[in-house]
Amino acid sequence: QVQLVESGGGLVQAGGSLRLSCAASGRTFSNYAMGWFRQAPGKEREFVAAINWNGRSTYYADSVKGRFTISRDNAKNTVYLQMNSLKPEDTAIYYCARKVNSVGGYYKGDSYDYWGQGTQVTVSS
Secondary structure, eight states, X not given: OOOEEEEOOEEEEXXXXXXXXXXXXXXXXXXXXXXXXXXXXXXXXXXXXXXXXXXXXXXXXXXXXXXEEEEEETTXXXXXXXXXXXXGGGOEEEEEEEEOTTSSOTTOGGGEEEEOOOEEEEEEO
């Protein structure tokens, strides 16, 4: 069983920064791509960013490109999301997830099998 635990969320003013972390249990973390998704109140869950197993390929939603950076440290079984120039519309619960190998695309939630419990990010104007 894989467990994903997010941390680093909080309240920040517009223009500020936060760094989210997602710690994974298990010995096979480095075998899998990882992703971040978010869900705002009353809205559907949406893709934010993803990273392949060795960190050499990254993918971003257009809404966060140039502001957010996804990275990973396989020695620590952790994936990160550095969020800069935050906007009120970035307010959401942020979830990390493990992608199922060779199934689906990075942008679809159905391509991921394990999910964390989420961490709240609130950006005030």
